[in-house]
Amino acid sequence: MKTRAAVLRQAGTPWEITELELDAPKANEVLIRMEAAGLCHSDEHIRAWGAGRLPMVGGHEGAGVVEEAGPGVTRVTVGDRVACSYIPVCGKCRYCSTGKQNLCDAGKWAGVGCLQDETFRFHHDGEDFGGMCVVGSFSEYSVMSEFSCVKVEDYVPMELAALVSCGVTTGFCSSVYAGDVRVGDVVVVFGTGGVGMNAVQGAAWAGAKHVIAIDPNEWKQQQALQFGATHAFGDPDKAREILIDLTRGQLADKVICTVGEMNNDVLKAAVAMTGKAGTTVVTAVGVYDMGLERGGGLTGYHRRIQGSLFGGANPLYDIPMILSLWHEGHIKLNELITRTYTLDEINEGYHDLMEGKNIRGVVVHQH
DSSP: OEEEEEEESSTTSOOEEEEEEEOOOOTTEEEEEEEEEEOOHHHHHHHHHOOSOSSEEOOOSEEEEEEEEOTTOOSOOTTOEEEEOSSOOOSOSTTGGGTOGGGOGGGGGTTTOOOTTSOOSEEETTEEEEEGGGTOTTBSEEEEEGGGEEEOOTTSOHHHHHHHTTHHHHHHHIIIIISOOOTTOEEEEEOOSTTHHHHHHHHHHHTOSEEEEEOSOHHHHHHHHHTTOSEEESOHHHHHHHHHHHHTTOOEEEEEEOOSSBOHHHHHHHHHTEEEEEEEEEOSOBOOOOOOTTTTTTTTTTOEEEEOSGGGOOHHHHHHHHHHHHHTTSSOOGGGEEEEEOGGGHHHHHHHHHTTOOSEEEEEOOO
């Protein structure tokens, strides 16, 4: 069949809308009619830096309906509404079987975009196109492993199902799992975009006493206060002054880094706000080094730096769990969507993201 998709052929170029050939699903694969795709910063990193195999169909944050199931599929059936987990979950490997689905071995092809049998489903003029994180949600239709599908309830709007497939779950779980935020903790969140705003929500939901949001965008600072932050600043130095006052010098129990692009300045500022036996969680990607120990800041304070992939989530459990929290009124999801776009407007959507105009933009596919 044919499908329209936003693709990247070369790093540093805009997303290109083109028509691709899409193969039918093979064993343990499904054809998804994509309904919504979140505009996550990770796809912008791929576009700008060219990490991973190109050409590639963009989009790893998405949701849709199962149109066709290949032989052996048991996790979902035709007609099911699904969120597309950007890390597939086999359920059987060492990591899945020990409650670390975010580290599933089936995720090894994320940067290549091929399916589990190491072949591709998207093609154009004899050339194979991968799908971002083996999802490719910037396509009207996509074929993916059943491992990438998490069934969602009928009452969940597709735009929200798309958001929990990456950004919401990553941010929320960066606080509650990777950060292990506890009742009464003091938490600092660097960066309050589509991931960080949910780190704020996660920290507040977990019972943090104070949640300090830091973002240079004044509008996002104000938004963070609506999502559970108790304080919001654009200047890390000013935030640290208030943190010292609030904690009588003890600093933060947990500092969550969810900025658009991680760098040395953010890492050093985050560690400097982390108190004794505290944890600095690094969810953001970027270029930075770990040369922090000259003053004994890690050893002397018994600090911990925790890397965070998907926030430590178990997608098969946590995606439905977070949606249930929203359904019962405990967290906000609708308010994360600042604007929706058509597939043809995807470059405009990413321009808005980089300009700081959106918490999250969402492509709504027109079928």
